[in-house]
Amino acid sequence: MRAPGGVYIVAVREKRAGVDPASATSVSLLQVTAPATSRTLFERQMRRVDGCDTVQRLVTNVSGAQVVELGNALESDLSPEVRARINGVDDAKATAVIETPNGLSALIVCARQSAGGGLPSRQEIENRLFDQEMAMLSQRYLRNLRRDSTIITR
Numbered sequence: 242m243r244a245p246g247g248v249y250i251v252a253v254r255e256k257r258a259g260v261d262p263a264s265a266t267s268v269s270l271l272q273v274t275a276p277a278t279s280r281t282l283f284e285r286q287m288r289r290v291d292g293c294d295t296v297q298r299l300v301t302n303v304s305g306a307q308v309v310e311l312g313n314a315l316e317s318d319l320s321p322e323v324r325a326r327i328n329g330v331d332d333a334k335a336t337a338v339i340e341t342p343n344g345l346s347a348l349i350v351c352a353r354q355s356a357g358g359g360l361p362s363r364q365e366i367e368n369r370l371f372d373q374e375m376a377m378l379s380q381r382y383l384r385n386l387r388r389d390s391t392i393i394t395r
Contacts, residue, residue: 268319268327269351270311271296273335275303276344283345287335293351305344323348 242249271293275283283306286299300306316324326336327350336348361369 265355266316267313267354268316269293269313269353270327271349271351272309272311273300273306273347273349274309274341274344275300275306277340279303279305280338280345283347284338287338287347290333290335290349292333293349296349311348 242251273287273296283300283303286303289299290296297308300308316327319327326339326348330336330348330350332350332352334350336350338345338347340346
């Protein structure tokens with residue numbers, strides 16, 4: 242309730258939990274796979290990775306290697322296994338090479354971005370308030386126009 246001295250809270254209808262920093266972090270990933278027969282060369286090349294743009298050039302020496310762009314995803318949307326693999330890996334670096342049934346695999350963390358907890362910017366808030374005010378004014382204008390108008394039916 243609004244009062245001359247401020248605002249009084251009479252009842253709490255909903256409580257929101259805080260945002261987990263991991264759930265608000267977006268990560269861009271690449272996956273590199275190679276046959277198990279080229280393990281030493283593949284591991285050496287993955288240690289040399291210093292950015293997502295250099296990966297394709299580095300794996301050209303590894304026969305059968307493939308680079309797949311996984312795109313951007315929230316860390317909270319990733320599987321626990323992938324989250325554990327990229328945890329502690331710096332941006333533009335590769336994870337440790339693991340052996341899978343399909344051969345060798347490594348993930349490269351291209352970039353991490355904090356999503357800001359979903360808070361709108363100052364400009365977005367101003368735009369939203371302006372739009373609400375314009376909608377209210379237009380509704381008031383139409384209501385007054387309907388009230389003052391005379392409808393003649395023939």
